[in-house]
Structures are given as C-alpha cells and as structure tokens.
Amino acid sequence: MEFKKKLFILDTNVLLTDPHAIFAFQENDVIIPIAVIEEIDAMKSRNDSIGFNARYTSRLLDKLREQGRLDEGVFLETGGILRIDIDRNNHHIPEGLAQDKMDNRILSVAFSAKDNLKDRYKKIILVSRDINMRIKANAFGLDAADYIKDKIEYESSYVGMLELKVSPEVINSFYAKGYVKLEGHNLHANECVHFRSGNQSALGIYKKEKDLIEKLVFQEVTPWGIRARNREQRFALELLLDDNIKIVTIVGRAGTGKTLLALAAGLYKVIDEEVYRKLLVARPVIPMGRDIGYLPGDKDEKLRPWMQPIYDNLEFLLYGEESGKKKEEAHLSVEFLEQKEFIQIEPLTYIRGRSIPHQYIIIDEAQNLTRHEIKTIITRAGKGTKIVLTGDPEQIDNPYLDENSNGLTYVADRFKDIEIAGHITLIKGERSPLAEIGARIL
Structure with a gap:
C-alpha cells in the first residue's frame, strides 16, 4: 500500500x-x-x-x-x-x-x-x-x-540594477531624446540601468508603464547637502525622491549610506518641498549581542540607545563631520525638528494598528522583520504615504530569520514588477576606508 x-x-x-x-x-x-x-x-x-x-x-x-x-x-x-x-x-x-x-x-x-x-x-x-x-x-x-516557505535565495536575488553594453548610437539617442526603447531585455519596474559603450556611459531607469528607459530626473538634486558618491547611490536617490514610487527597498552592507540617503531624502521632501506632512522613522528594538536589561528613565530616555544610529545620521545632516559646532547643539536641533513635528522617531512596535497618511516613512534595520511584520507596516500606509525599507540581510539579529527568509529580502523580490515600487542594492562603502574593508572581508 x-x-x-x-x-x-x-x-x-x-x-x-x-x-x-x-x-x-x-x-x-x-x-x-x-x-x-x-x-x-x-x-x-x-x-x-x-x-x-x-x-x-x-x-x-x-x-x-x-x-x-x-x-x-x-x-x-x-x-x-x-x-x-x-x-x-x-x-x-x-x-x-x-x-x-x-x-x-x-x-x-x-x-x-x-x-x-x-x-x-x-x-x-x-x-x-x-x-x-x-x-x-x-x-x-x-x-x-528547515521551514523554507517564501524563502528567497539572497545570493541570486534581485539587485535593482542592470548594466548593458550598447552601441554609441543608443547612448547618443538616449541623451538627445531623454529616453530609449530597447527590445529583448526583461526589465523590472523602476529597474535602474547603466549603459556602457567604450568610454561613453549613461544612467537611466526603466518605466514599465511606458516601456521606456528614461534619464534620471534627480541627478542634480543634493537633499540636505548629500550628493551621491557612486552609481548605486545615484539610483537610490532617484527612487527616494520620486513621489510616484511609493515603496523603496534599499539593501547594502554597513557604511554604504542606506540610512543617511533615506533620511536626507525624507527631510528634503517634508521640509523643503512640503510633499509630506511628517518624516516618521522607526526601527525594530532588537539588541545585538547580550541584552543589558531594563534602562532607566522615561520612554524617550529608554529608547534613545536603540534609536541612536538615527540621531547620529540626523546630526551629520544638520552639522556635517567638518562642522566645528558641538554635538550638544546638534541634539537641540534634532529636538527642534521633533518639537515642530517635522520628524518623529519611534520603535516599530508603536506603528501596529495605526493608519498613517501623507507621511514619509523610513523603516531602518528592516532585515530583522518577518514578512508578516513587513505586511503589517505596508498596510498601515494611508493616502499619500511613501515607505522606505533599509537594511543589510547579512547582519540579522532576529534569531528566527536569515538572509533568505527576512521580510526585506522578501519584499524586494515580490515588488520588483510593481510600478509604484523600486529597489537598489548599494555595494560600495562610503563611511570610511576602514569601514569598507571591515564590511567586505570580515
């Protein structure tokens, strides 16, 4: 039988x-x-x-x-x-x-x-x-x-960019018209493209609804003084600053600029262009290594250590590493932004159950979230809201996830053909030569 x-x-x-x-x-x-x-x-x-x-x-x-x-x-x-x-x-x-x-x-x-x-x-x-x-x-x-349902093979996952070798005529036409239509390439929605022809090159982005590769619109924009330092960062800013793209996933090792670029774009959209009412930044509260237990103080004081990477990036945007102003003054400036409700920084726990319209939402360390948690976050988005998910699937602190099963990798793959979504993988570290070497070889 x-x-x-x-x-x-x-x-x-x-x-x-x-x-x-x-x-x-x-x-x-x-x-x-x-x-x-x-x-x-x-x-x-x-x-x-x-x-x-x-x-x-x-x-x-x-x-x-x-x-x-x-x-x-x-x-x-x-x-x-x-x-x-x-x-x-x-x-x-x-x-x-x-x-x-x-x-x-x-x-x-x-x-x-x-x-x-x-x-x-x-x-x-x-x-x-x-x-x-x-x-x-x-x-x-x-x-x-192992429980492998909905796993994505991270090593061969979608990176959000394609490099194409083309004829000089294609690049000349691309610069002249601002777009080009190419046959025989299976591109995904808002996939970034790097054309190469000898010493000539051009950067574009594929618009699925038009079936065209168009020139980048925001190449000259430097939100809060941040200028892209490499090709992938240019692509990231294009996705972050395009109001028609409602969900962006950015993957990259430590020091590649994921959080800094997202914060700069968010502040630019909220304060400079007033497209969104508020910049909401959240991250899961998961300790790296041994937990130190309960922390003293009120809610804000307890959460400050967990949110410190966000504050560090905000202070850099406000003052920059070359500034002679004191760090204490930078804290006051961040507090001013919070008091004026331009920005809200909180743990991810408080997002569940809310409806959040007209806000620019950044979820940092999203590699520590399950696909169900990511779904909960995305379904909180109200009318006019944009969501940016950043993280490094190679640095996961959640004991029940790995680089193939986390929510960030899952969303990047599942949304790759959705016209209002974009993804990019940052490769080169820009924090410092030491950070770049450490991320690459350790």
Missing part, C-alpha cells in the same frame, strides 16, 4: 516566525507538540514580533478548536489534519538527552510518531528553524527540515 500523505511535526520557532505555517503543508497532516504550546504561552506577553506571533498563533488554534478536540485532530482548509500531541510520559526521549528540556520534549513527539505512525505516512518530518534541533534529530535517525 502506498501512502500519499506526509506528517510534519512543528517546532516552536516555526510558529513564532510564521503562525500561518499551520496551513503551509498542503494536504499533509501536522502535529504540534504540547511543549510548543507551553513555549508559545510563555512568549505571549512579549511586546515584540515574537510576542505578536505567539498571540496570533494562539488565536488561530483557538479558532480551530471550535471544530473539535485538538488532541483528536481537526481538519484544515488545506485538506490535512492538525493535532496537538500530549505525549504525557516522554517515554521516547533517548538516553543522554535531558528529560525536562523543551526541545527534547518536542523531539520526543517526533520519536513517538516515527515508532507508532510510520505505517500511516509516506514520510515523518520534524520542521525547525533551529539548526541544533535539526542536528539532534538527524543524529537520532529522524528526518528534519
């Missing part, structure tokens, strides 16, 4: 990454160990993305509970069956593994399924985002897999 179905046992980190993972296995069956429910319950009070996903998972399971007892199994809309496994006695934890450790209790369910259900399923697989969990499972003869 040939079995058609597979059985997937889910680790806690899968649901904390994507609560909808329950429905991600098509017609196959899914088991959630009771230890996973306990871990999710322990996470539900956290005021971050993990806490949100824990609460969301609980609501999904509570909704499914209306169909019947979860320990006996309920039907999923995908055709599979979901069951919560109690595994009361933990008899299937191998000798040498701690009996009271949550990971091993989850493994126990997988061992039990392998022993008791192998005659019912084509394959039994433990699904975990935890590398060590998969290693332990494999060491004891279990099939284990």
Whole structure:
C-alpha cells in the first residue's frame, strides 16, 4: 500500500516566525507538540514580533478548536489534519538527552510518531528553524527540515540594477531624446540601468508603464547637502525622491549610506518641498549581542540607545563631520525638528494598528522583520504615504530569520514588477576606508 500523505511535526520557532505555517503543508497532516504550546504561552506577553506571533498563533488554534478536540485532530482548509500531541510520559526521549528540556520534549513527539505512525505516512518530518534541533534529530535517525516557505535565495536575488553594453548610437539617442526603447531585455519596474559603450556611459531607469528607459530626473538634486558618491547611490536617490514610487527597498552592507540617503531624502521632501506632512522613522528594538536589561528613565530616555544610529545620521545632516559646532547643539536641533513635528522617531512596535497618511516613512534595520511584520507596516500606509525599507540581510539579529527568509529580502523580490515600487542594492562603502574593508572581508 502506498501512502500519499506526509506528517510534519512543528517546532516552536516555526510558529513564532510564521503562525500561518499551520496551513503551509498542503494536504499533509501536522502535529504540534504540547511543549510548543507551553513555549508559545510563555512568549505571549512579549511586546515584540515574537510576542505578536505567539498571540496570533494562539488565536488561530483557538479558532480551530471550535471544530473539535485538538488532541483528536481537526481538519484544515488545506485538506490535512492538525493535532496537538500530549505525549504525557516522554517515554521516547533517548538516553543522554535531558528529560525536562523543551526541545527534547518536542523531539520526543517526533520519536513517538516515527515508532507508532510510520505505517500511516509516506514520510515523518520534524520542521525547525533551529539548526541544533535539526542536528539532534538527524543524529537520532529522524528526518528534519528547515521551514523554507517564501524563502528567497539572497545570493541570486534581485539587485535593482542592470548594466548593458550598447552601441554609441543608443547612448547618443538616449541623451538627445531623454529616453530609449530597447527590445529583448526583461526589465523590472523602476529597474535602474547603466549603459556602457567604450568610454561613453549613461544612467537611466526603466518605466514599465511606458516601456521606456528614461534619464534620471534627480541627478542634480543634493537633499540636505548629500550628493551621491557612486552609481548605486545615484539610483537610490532617484527612487527616494520620486513621489510616484511609493515603496523603496534599499539593501547594502554597513557604511554604504542606506540610512543617511533615506533620511536626507525624507527631510528634503517634508521640509523643503512640503510633499509630506511628517518624516516618521522607526526601527525594530532588537539588541545585538547580550541584552543589558531594563534602562532607566522615561520612554524617550529608554529608547534613545536603540534609536541612536538615527540621531547620529540626523546630526551629520544638520552639522556635517567638518562642522566645528558641538554635538550638544546638534541634539537641540534634532529636538527642534521633533518639537515642530517635522520628524518623529519611534520603535516599530508603536506603528501596529495605526493608519498613517501623507507621511514619509523610513523603516531602518528592516532585515530583522518577518514578512508578516513587513505586511503589517505596508498596510498601515494611508493616502499619500511613501515607505522606505533599509537594511543589510547579512547582519540579522532576529534569531528566527536569515538572509533568505527576512521580510526585506522578501519584499524586494515580490515588488520588483510593481510600478509604484523600486529597489537598489548599494555595494560600495562610503563611511570610511576602514569601514569598507571591515564590511567586505570580515
């Protein structure tokens, strides 16, 4: 007899990454160990993305509970069956593994399924985002897999720019007319183009609605004194300053100018051109390395260390590195912008549930967000709002994400053919020679 179905046992980190993972296995069956429910319950009070996903998972399971007892199994809309496994006695934890450790209790369910259900399923697989969990499972003869739904291969992902070798006539025509139409190139919406012909070159951007590559409009604009230092930064400013492009993703290593360019363009659009009412800057509050615990002071004082990179960039825009003015004076100037409500800087947590019209929104460190969190942010955008997502997928502090599964990489790929979206990957570091070398070789 040939079995058609597979059985997937889910680790806690899968649901904390994507609560909808329950429905991600098509017609196959899914088991959630009771230890996973306990871990999710322990996470539900956290005021971050993990806490949100824990609460969301609980609501999904509570909704499914209306169909019947979860320990006996309920039907999923995908055709599979979901069951919560109690595994009361933990008899299937191998000798040498701690009996009271949550990971091993989850493994126990997988061992039990392998022993008791192998005659019912084509394959039994433990699904975990935890590398060590998969290693332990494999060491004891279990099939284990990462949760790879909606992953993008970062190494071969969309970079937002194409270099084309053309004839001198094409470049001459491009400069004369301000546009050119090329056949045989599968360009994406607002993809940036670098024409080359011997010593001649030209920069353009593909407009999908017209099916034309047009000259850059904002090459001569220097928002708040910031001038593009390389080709990719020129392209970035073109996307940031174009009001018809409503969502921009900028990827790049440390020191490539992602945040500085976005802030300069945002201030220019809010204060100089008055296109938007306010510049809203947010970033996820995720510590790098060991957390230092609670911080003293009011809300603003607590958040200042997390938001300091934003303030550093604002101070540079206000005073520049060559200025002789004191840093304390720069702080006062940033405070003036905040008091006048030109700019608002806050943690990402406070954006959820809001509707935000006519604002220029910058989400810094977006590589630490899941695709569901990115979706939540984008759906907050009201009429006339522009969203800029910046980050470095090679520097992820969220333990449940990697460079292939984070929200920034996901959005850049999914929006590449949308006419109101643009993406660019910054390559060259401009912070300092040391920063550039460090980002490249370390």
